[in-house]
Structures are given as C-alpha cells and as structure tokens.
Amino acid sequence: MSSLLALGFDPSFFSDVWSFVDANADELQAGLRRTLLVSAIAIAGAFFIGLVLGAARAHRVPVVSQLAAVYVEVIRNTPILVQIFFLFYGLPQIGVRLEAFTVAWLAVMIWGGAFNTENFRAGFEAVPARLREAGFALGFGGISTFLNVTLPIGGRIALPSSINTYISVVKNTSLMYVISYPELTTTVLQVQALTLQTVEAFTVLAATYLIIVWTLSALIRFLESHLALPKAL
Amino acid sequence: MNLPDWVGDVARYMLEEGLVNTLRIAGISLAGAVLIGVTLGTLMTIRFLPLRGVIRLYIEFWRGLPILVTIFIIYFLLPAVSLSLRFEALTAAAIGLILWGSAQVAEATRGAVQSIPREQHEAASALGFGWVGRHAFVIMPQALRRLLPPLVSLLVNIIQNTTIAQVIGANELLESGERSVERLTAPPPIGLGEIHSFEIYAAVMAIFFVISFPLTRLAAYLEKRLI
Amino acid sequence: MRRVKIGIVATVAAGTLLAVWGGVASAREADSTASLAAAQAKLPPLPADIRSRGRFNIAVKCDTPPFGYIGARSQNAGFDVEIARLFAKFAFGKPNRVTMSCVTTPAREPALTTGRVDLVIATFTYNTDRETRIDFSRAYYKATGRLLVKNGGSVQGLNDLAGKTIATTSGSVYDRWVKNCYKDTKLVITDGFTNALLAFRDGRADALMFDDTILLGIAVTDPTTKLTDDLFLQQPYGIGIKQGNVALKRWVDSRLNLMKKRDLFFPILKNTVPPKQVAPFSKNILRPKQTFAYNQGDITTVCS
Numbered sequence: 001m002s003s004l005l006a007l008g009f010d011p012s013f014f015s016d017v018w019s020f021v022d023a024n025a026d027e028l029q030a031g032l033r034r035t036l037l038v039s040a041i042a043i044a045g046a047f048f049i050g051l052v053l054g055a056a057r058a059h060r061v062p063v064v065s066q067l068a069a070v071y072v073e074v075i076r077n078t079p080i081l082v083q084i085f086f087l088f089y090g091l092p093q094i095g096v097r098l099e100a101f102t103v104a105w106l107a108v109m110i111w112g113g114a115f116n117t118e119n120f121r122a123g124f125e126a127v128p129a130r131l132r133e134a135g136f137a138l139g140f141g142g143i144s145t146f147l148n149v150t151l152p153i154g155g156r157i158a159l160p161s162s163i164n165t166y167i168s169v170v171k172n173t174s175l176m177y178v179i180s181y182p183e184l185t186t187t188v189l190q191v192q193a194l195t196l197q198t199v200e201a202f203t204v205l206a207a208t209y210l211i212i213v214w215t216l217s218a219l220i221r222f223l224e225s226h227l228a229l230p231k232a233l
Numbered sequence: 234m235n236l237p238d239w240v241g242d243v244a245r246y247m248l249e250e251g252l253v254n255t256l257r258i259a260g261i262s263l264a265g266a267v268l269i270g271v272t273l274g275t276l277m278t279i280r281f282l283p284l285r286g287v288i289r290l291y292i293e294f295w296r297g298l299p300i301l302v303t304i305f306i307i308y309f310l311l312p313a314v315s316l317s318l319r320f321e322a323l324t325a326a327a328i329g330l331i332l333w334g335s336a337q338v339a340e341a342t343r344g345a346v347q348s349i350p351r352e353q354h355e356a357a358s359a360l361g362f363g364w365v366g367r368h369a370f371v372i373m374p375q376a377l378r379r380l381l382p383p384l385v386s387l388l389v390n391i392i393q394n395t396t397i398a399q400v401i402g403a404n405e406l407l408e409s410g411e412r413s414v415e416r417l418t419a420p421p422p423i424g425l426g427e428i429h430s431f432e433i434y435a436a437v438m439a440i441f442f443v444i445s446f447p448l449t450r451l452a453a454y455l456e457k458r459l460i
Numbered sequence: 461m462r463r464v465k466i467g468i469v470a471t472v473a474a475g476t477l478l479a480v481w482g483g484v485a486s487a488r489e490a491d492s493t494a495s496l497a498a499a500q501a502k503l504p505p506l507p508a509d510i511r512s513r514g515r516f517n518i519a520v521k522c523d524t525p526p527f528g529y530i531g532a533r534s535q536n537a538g539f540d541v542e543i544a545r546l547f548a549k550f551a552f553g554k555p556n557r558v559t560m561s562c563v564t565t566p567a568r569e570p571a572l573t574t575g576r577v578d579l580v581i582a583t584f585t586y587n588t589d590r591e592t593r594i595d596f597s598r599a600y601y602k603a604t605g606r607l608l609v610k611n612g613g614s615v616q617g618l619n620d621l622a623g624k625t626i627a628t629t630s631g632s633v634y635d636r637w638v639k640n641c642y643k644d645t646k647l648v649i650t651d652g653f654t655n656a657l658l659a660f661r662d663g664r665a666d667a668l669m670f671d672d673t674i675l676l677g678i679a680v681t682d683p684t685t686k687l688t689d690d691l692f693l694q695q696p697y698g699i700g701i702k703q704g705n706v707a708l709k710r711w712v713d714s715r716l717n718l719m720k721k722r723d724l725f726f727p728i729l730k731n732t733v734p735p736k737q738v739a740p741f742s743k744n745i746l747r748p749k750q751t752f753a754y755n756q757g758d759i760t761t762v763c764s
Contacts, residue, residue, distance in 0.1 A: 073446065073449070074442065076445075076449065077389070077393075077441065077442045077445035077446045077449055078393070078438045078441045078442050078445070079393040079394070079395075079396040079407070079438075079441055080393070081396040081397060081399065081407065082396060082407060082434060082437055082438050082441065083438075085407075085434050086434060086435075086438070089430055089434070089650075089655050089658055090430065090431050090434060090435075092658065092659075092662035092663075092664060093431050093658075093662070097662055097663065097664050099664075100648075171298075171299040171300075172299065174299035174301045174302060175299075175301055175397070177301065177400065178400060178651050179650075179651070180630050180649040180650065180651070185299070185301060185302060185305075189305070189566075192309075198309060198310055198313040199310065199313060199314065202302075202305070202306050202309070202310045205302055205305075206298055206302060206306065209297060209298055209299060209302060210293075210294065210297045210298065213296075213297040213298075214293065214297060217293075217297075239532075242532040242533065242534075245534070246530065246534045249534070250534060308567075309570060312570060312573070312574040313570075316574055316575060319570075319574040319575070319576055321561070321576070322567075401564070401567065402522075402562055402563060402564040402567055404522075404562065411523060411652060412522050412523045412529065412530045413530070414652075414654050415523040415524065415525060415529060415652060415653060415654050416523075416525055416529045416530060416531070416532075418525075418653070418654040418657060419525035419526060419529070419674070419677060420677035420678070420680060420681045420734055421734060422734060423525045423526055423529065423531075423537075423732075423734075424525060426677070426678075426681040428654060428657065428658060428661070430654060430655070430658065
C-alpha cells in the first residue's frame with residue numbers, strides 16, 4: 001500500500017469513485033440496463049442467424065448459401081460504425097425509419113450474425129464425416145442427421161468462437177454513442193460532461209465493461225470444460 | 234459516366250486526406266501492435282509466474298475494453314491526469330489501436346509459440362542452443378509463420394477500427410466524408426444545399442470493402458496453405 | 461520589324477502596368493498592415509509566448525458551415541476561421557501565421573485546458589457553467605435559436621411541442637434546454653447538423669431546432685419548410701481562452717473592439733454567408749453602433 005502511495009496514488013480515489021456512482025446511480029444503472037438489454041437481444045439473434053446460415057453454408061444449400069456468403073463478406077469487410085450510420089441515417093431515405101433502440105440491437109445483431117455464420121459453418125464442417133455417415137446408416141434423413149448429429153457436435157466445436165463473437169457484440173454496443181442511444185458509454189460520457197469528474201467516470205466505465213467481459217470469458221472456460229466432446233470422438 | 238460536379242472535390246478531400254490518414258493510422262498501429270504483441274507473447278511462455286500474470290492482465294485489460302472506451306480514455310482522461318499526456322486525435326487513435334492490437338497479437342503469439350511441439354525445443358537444446366538461441370533460430374520462425382494468417386486478419390480489423398477515431402474528430406476516411414456532407418448541406422455559395430450522405434457513406438463502405446476483401450481472402454489462403 | 465516593335469512596346473507597357481499595380485497592391489497591403497500596426501500601437505501587446513512562437517494555435521470547427529467548415533479546395537473556411545486569420549494578421553502581419561486545428565463540440569474545452577491551442581473560435585456559446593473552467597472573450601456573435609417546421613405540419617410554434625419530437629445536435633444548448641423546459645417533448649439527438657436535418661426531413665422528428673444562421677439557409681432553399689416566429693436562447697458566442705490568461709484575454713478583447721469600431725465583421729459576414737442572408741445576419745454581429753453582451757445565469761434552465 002505504501003508503495004502505491006509513493007507512486008502518487010491517492011487513497012481517497014475509491015471513495016471519490018463510490019460517491020460518483022452513488023450520486024449518479026439512476027442514470028448509470030439505466031445505461032447499464034440498456035447495454036445488457038441490447039446485447040441480449042443481439043446475441044440471441046446472432047445465435048439464430050449463425051446457426052441457420054452456418055448450416056446452409058456448410059451444407060451448400062443452393063441460393064441461400066451464396067446469399068449468405070455475400071452477407072458475410074460485406075459485413076465482415078466494412079466497419080461496423082459505417083453500418084450503424086447506414087441503418088440510422090441512410091435507410092430513412094428509402095422510407096425505412098428505425099428508432100435508436102432498434103438500430104442499436106439490429107446493427108450489432110447483423111454484425112454478430114455474419115461472424116457467427118462463419119463460426120458455425122466451421123463448426124459443422126469440422127464434424128467428422130464418419131459420424132454423419134453413422135447417422136445415415138442409422139436411418140436418419142438429411143435433416144434428422146443434422147439435428148441429431150451435426151448440430152450438437154458442430155455446435156460444441158463452434159462454442160468458443162461463438163462466445164468470442166458474443167463478447168465482441170457486447171463491446172460493440174458502446175458504438176451506439178454515435179446515434180446517442182443512452183447505453184452505458186453514452187450515459188457515462190454525458191454524466192462526465194456535466195460533472196467533469198473525468199477520472200471517476202472513466203474508471204466506472206472501464207470497470208463495468210471489464211466485469212461484463214471477464215464474466216463472459218469465464219463462462220467460456222466453464223462451458224468448454226463441461227461441454228467438451230468425449231475423447232472418443 | 235457523368236458524375237455531378239461536387240464529386241471531384243469531395244473525392245479528392247476524402248482520398249487525399251481521409252484515406253491517407255486511415256492508412257497511416259493503420260500502418261503505425263499494426264507495426265506497434267506486432268512489435269509489442271510478439272514481444273509480450275513470447276515473454277509469456279517463460280515459466281515465471283509474476284511476469285506471466287502481469288502480461289496476462291495487460292492482455293485481458295485491453296482486449297476486454299471496447300476500443301471506443303480505450304480511445305476516449307487516451308484522448309480525454311490522460312490530459313486530465315497530466316498535462317504532458319495530451320495527444321492529438323490521430324495519435325490518440327493510433328495509441329488506442331496499438332494497445333488493443335498488441336493484446337490480440339500477444340495472445341495469438343502465445344498460442345503459436347505454445348503450439349510448437351516440445352520435440353523442437355528438445356532438438357534445439359540437444360544441438361547446443363540456449364533459451365535465446367533456441368527461440369531465435371528454431372521456435373520463433375515457426376511460430377511467426379503460424380502467426381501470419383491471424384496477423385492479416387488483425388490488419389483487416391485494425392483498418393476497420395480506425396473509423397472509431399471519427400468519434401474524437403480525427404480526420405480519417407469516415408470523418409472526411411462527414412465533413413464533406415456537412416459542407417454540401419449548407420446553401421450556396423458554401424455548399425449545394427443538398428444532402429448527399431447516402432452516396433458519400435456508401436462510397437466510404439465501398440472503399441473499405443475494396444481494401445479489406447483481398448486481405449480477408451489472403452488470410453484464408455494463408456490459413457489453408459499452412460495446414 | 462514593325463510587328464516586333466509593337467510587340468516590345470506592348471510587353472513593356474504590360475510589364476510596367478503589372479509592376480505599378482503590384483507595387484500599389486503591396487503598398488496597399490503594407491499600408492493596411494502599417495495602418496493596422498498603427499491602430500494597435502496603443503492596444504495591449506501580444507503575450508510573449510505566442511509572440512516568440514510566431515504563430516497562433518487556434519481551434520475551429522470543421523463541419524459547421526458557415527462558421528467553420530472545409531471548403532471545396534480542402535481549406536478551412538467560415539466566419540470563425542476568417543476571424544482567426546484576421547487575428548493572425550493583427551499579431552504577425554500575415555493572415556497565414558495561424559495553425560488551425562479542428563475540434564468537435566465536446567473537444568473544445570479540453571483543447572484549452574490542456575494547452576493544445578491558444579484560442580477556441582468554434583461557435584462556442586457562453587454559459588456560466590463553462591465560465592468556471594475557462595475564460596471567454598467579450599461576445600462576438602449573437603446567435604438565436606429558431607425552430608424549423610414543415611408548412612402545415614403538426615408543430616407551428618413552441619406552444620405545440622407537447623408530445624412531439626424535436627431534432628437537434630448532441631451537446632448543444634438546445635439539447636439541454638428542451639430537456640429542462642419541455643419535459644414532455646421527445647428528442648432525436650444526432651451527431652452533426654446534417655443528420656438532424658435528415659431526421660427532420662424523413663419525418664423522424666416534427667421540428668428542427670438550431671441556430672438562426674444555419675436554419676435560415678435551409679428555410680430559404682426548401683420551400684416546404686419555414687421558421688416559426690419564436691426566438692429563444694439568445695446567447696452569444698465567445699472566444700475561448702485558457703483560464704487565467706489575462707494578457708491574452710486583454711489582447712483578444714481589444715482586437716474584437718477594434719474590429720467592431722472599424723466595422724471589420726461586416727466584410728467577413730459578406731464573404732461567408734449567402735448574399736440574401738447578409739442583411740438579416742448583419743444584426744447578429746458587432747458593428748460600430750451595434751453591441752451585445754452575455755446573459756448571466758444558465759440560459760438552458762430559463763424557460764420562457
């Protein structure tokens with residue numbers, strides 16, 4: 001502790017941060033709630049998009065597979081910030097008006113879905129062929145094989161990369177700052193602009209994201225060990 | 234094709250200033266991220282727990298924060314802490330990307346180095362190499378080759394993420410587009426009194442796509458070739 | 461031979477004319493510089509650190525026409541930018557002795573407090589809260605808030621705002637004023653004015669709230685819209701100066717007063733706003749017989 005003091009660390013720092021949180025608790029928890037809500041919707045959507053389109057790509061379903069490829073390549077090769085601009089400011093010119101909340105979850109969902117499509121495709125393609133053949137041998141049709149063999153195994157293979165994508169989705173919700181959707185980053189910065197407690201505000205902001213992200217990462221490690229595929233496979 | 238008159242000046246501003254700054258930030262960030270990241274990643278493989286712990290903390294910190302928050306911290310927080318730590322927007326953006334990128338590279342390097350089979354270490358030791366020699370001549374060359382596909386992907390990510398610098402006003406490609414949009418919206422003689430955000434932002438997306446897509450394909454090709 | 465003679469005479473004549481004209485021009489330039497120097501002889505001097513540097517560092521807007529924007533030739537342009545150039549001429553005799561940095565709205569204060577720039581001339585509205593952290597020069601431009609609505613739309617004035625939606629930019633005085641005074645009015649807050657205009661045009665907002673200088677231009681070019689009669693939030697712009705820099709504030713205020721006395725703001729206005737708007741906005745600038753000052757108190761909390 002004395003060495004920290006020697007570095008110029010001020011012990012009243014913690015009480016300053018705490019009083020900042022206390023004084024602005026309402027706005028901060030509202031912002032946090034919105035971040036979590038948008039993230040949850042986007043993650044759920046990205047899961048389904050990745051699952052369906054990843055399966056389509058892995059099984060080379062005609063038309064769907066090609067369209068999915070275009071979707072993936074466009075989203076992956078353009079900045080998400082420009083995608084957000086497009087949804088919020090560009091779409092209204094063709095008559096589609098979305099409010100900030102909608103753009104918030106939709107933008108990260110579309111972004112996450114593209115990356116997740118690749119995650120699931122890789123997962124499904126990594127399922128050893130002999131297992132699928134075993135499914136056919138047991139009398140399963142195409143779809144049954146998928147549901148009973150490819151999906152459970154491929155889904156588990158895809159789990160680490162999927163969760164990494166979901167973590168990135170949570171972090172990217174911070175970009176909703178540019179459309180002034182009052183999620184956590186926007187809220188903290190607004191409070192900071194009013195109270196000028198820069199150090200306290202950014203400490204709270206950084207700490208909150210790290211807690212969320214580290215919790216999700218710990219979740220990966222937990223799931224990885226518990227859902228690990230048996231060595232026999 | 235007959236392009237409207239305003240396109241020439243806007244294109245020149247966006248390409249000569251915006252795009253150049255985007256590529257400049259990306260280049261500096263990639264260089265910094267690789268230098269720092271490879272160093273840290275290699276150091277992580279040393280069996281010294283405190284060192285590993287510190288580097289692990291660095292990696293988890295800069296990978297855990299959204300890049301926007303990192304850049305805000307450098308641009309707004311650092312000057313509040315010490316006056317000598319003020320950076321202009323482009324520099325702050327580059328520093329933020331270097332911190333994030335180096336954390337990614339460090340993690341990837343650690344994985345690459347640890348994926349080199351133990352036999353390589355043993356063979357090198359048998360040939361009389363010390364730790365440094367072993368790593369310099371046997372392990373690292375192989376590890377770096379495995380690092381190449383993720384590094385190309387990282388370059389694509391860095392290029393995309395330079396747009397975050399727009400939020401603090403750095404004149405990269407997206408911001409130069411935004412400034413042009415604002416000028417054109419103003420009535421003559423300043424601008425045209427017309428809104429052209431759709432065209433200009435579409436052009437920004439197209440330029441990023443044209444730069445990123447070949448690199449993404451390259452990463453996929455390198456990945457296949459190394460397996 | 462005759463043709464050659466005529467050619468030589470013509471060239472000499474042209475050359476002499478050019479020399480005379482150039483001489484007169486540079487003499488006029490030197491004359492005006494000399495006259496500027498003479499006018500400043502009795503005014504407060506430039507602070508030593510800026511004088512020794514030989515250049516001004518001034519922050520301006522780069523995306524807010526007509527005050528600060530990037531022109532077609534990628535140059536800084538606008539009302540505030542012209543003032544910055546004139547300051548450079550006052551200080552160093554040449555209008556190009558200034559380094560202009562672009563700032564966004566939230567970056568204006570940090571630019572001063574961290575010493576990144578000497579002055580901020582960037583549509584910087586005075587308010588007492590800001591005054592606690594930085595210093596302002598005397599007022600130099602009186603902006604008024606206006607409301608832009610569609611002809612025959614559901615909002616025809618400030619009285620119609622209940623339950624409606626207004627578009628404006630983030631961090632502006634309008635943003636805070638509406639939140640304080642019109643609690644049942646929704647806001648669409650955007651990054652940059654064009655996006656607010658788009659939101660209004662696309663029907664995402666019923667009205668657009670912003671400075672008169674900018675909204676008048678829109679109302680003139682778009683006949684489906686008009687400005688309501690409401691005038692509100694009349695709070696002048698000031699030049700931002702680092703807190704405690706008394707010498708620089710004296711210099712800036714004295715030069716602004718000199719510009720007012722010599723009506724130097726008027727030609728700048730003529731150069732930067734469309735001709736039709738020069739007359740209405742000539743009431744917003746400092747002129748020999750026209751002056752204005754800041755309102756004390758936080759105007760964003762004063763509800764009419």
